[in-house]
Amino acid sequence: MEVMYHSSTFLLPSERDTLNNTSPSPFSLSYALIILNQRLPSFAPLLWDHAQLRVCADGGANRLFDEMPLLFPHQDISYVRSRYKPNLIKGDMDSIRKEVLDFYVEQGTKIIDESHDQDSTDLHKCVRHICEVMPKNDKSPLCILVAGALGGRFDHEMGNINVLCRFSNTRIILLSEDCLIHLLPKNHCHKILIQSSSEGPHCGLIPIGTPSGSSTTTGLKWNLKNTEMRFGGLVSTSNIVEEDIVTVQSDSDLLWTISIKKL
Ligand SMILES: Nc1ncnc2c1ncn2[C@@H]1O[C@H](COP(=O)(O)OP(=O)(O)OP(=O)(O)O)[C@@H](O)[C@H]1O
Numbered sequence: 001m002e003v004m005y006h007s008s009t010f011l012l013p014s015e016r017d018t019l020n021n022t023s024p025s026p027f028s029l030s031y032a033l034i035i036l037n038q039r040l041p042s043f044a045p046l047l048w049d050h051a052q053l054r055v056c057a058d059g060g061a062n063r064l065f066d067e068m069p070l071l072f073p074h075q076d077i078s079y080v081r082s083r084y085k086p087n088l089i090k091g092d093m094d095s096i097r098k099e100v101l102d103f104y105v106e107q108g109t110k111i112i113d114e115s116h117d118q119d120s121t122d123l124h125k126c127v128r129h130i131c132e133v134m135p136k137n138d139k140s141p142l143c144i145l146v147a148g149a150l151g152g153r154f155d156h157e158m159g160n161i162n163v164l165c166r167f168s169n170t171r172i173i174l175l176s177e178d179c180l181i182h183l184l185p186k187n188h189c190h191k192i193l194i195q196s197s198s199e200g201p202h203c204g205l206i207p208i209g210t211p212s213g214s215s216t217t218t219g220l221k222w223n224l225k226n227t228e229m230r231f232g233g234l235v236s237t238s239n240i241v242e243e244d245i246v247t248v249q250s251d252s253d254l255l256w257t258i259s260i261k262k263l
């Protein structure tokens with residue numbers, strides 16, 4: 001069975017800077033960052049600095065414009081805004097304010113208005129675009145980090161999780177200030193390398209879409225041993241990570257979630 005590795009190295013405070021090492025470590029990720037229209041997480045600047053591509057989903061641009069300066073209270077607002085300018089703003093453009101749009105157009109940000117499409121969410125539109133422009137590379141698989149995807153409006157939250165399922169062959173990680181979630185595709189041996197300085201110990205495994213007939217884990221306080229999970233039956237919430245590596249195997253796609261520690 002194919003082994004799939006997962007590691008939240010993107011949460012480590014400037015791993016590369018502290019080591020004064022510009023060459024990526026074996027587990028460092030190449031990723032695109034999408035900013036959604038929810039409060040910016042406090043670690044947004046860290047994610048921003050190491051992203052290959054930075055995209056705002058419609059009203060996510062308002063958050064970048066309004067809230068990034070709040071994370072740098074001692075710096076000039078205009079300086080912070082022009083330092084943190086996205087490569088792209090995409091969506092149906094019903095939430096971005098005119099002054100924000102005008103500012104980023106002036107800064108050279110590309111704008112894609114898809115107001116004609118009222119059947120896919122702004123996040124879906126952004127993920128579709130990134131998959132088109134960033135080719136897959138087996139050595140360094142494309143990863144998409146999504147800031148502001150959890151909490152907030154429940155329909156939006158479910159829509160964001162649905163994007164994980166629609167693009168199940170792409171590594172997408174949904175983040176809030178408090179936790180992250182991603183898919184563990186079925187029929188793989190997943191090895192999750194826990195970054196205990198920045199994540200855990202609370203975690204969960206949720207069967208998404210279909211029940212799981214058999215799931216097996218190691219490294220958790222309450223491990224599964226060929227256990228069945230389904231909505232309406234057992235789902236693993238409030239579990240605890242006990243080892244540096246958690247392994248998961250299942251006959252169905254599962255959602256993995258782990259808490260994020262405060263900086
Ligand atoms: N309260 C929220 N909770 C979770 N995600 C959100 C929330 N608000 C916005 N988002 C995410 O940010 C994206 C951009 O949101 P925005 O407010 O600009 O547009 P919207 O018109 O509400 O969303 P959409 O056009 O996608 O239906 C949404 O597609 C969604 O993924």
Ligand SMILES: Cc1ncc(C[n+]2csc(CCO)c2C)c(N)n1
Pocket residue numbers: 091092117118119120121122
């Ligand atoms: C069954 C169904 N439910 C809701 C919508 C509306 N909708 C879905 S995604 C989206 C956002 C566009 O940016 C909107 C308005 C639809 N089209 N079809």
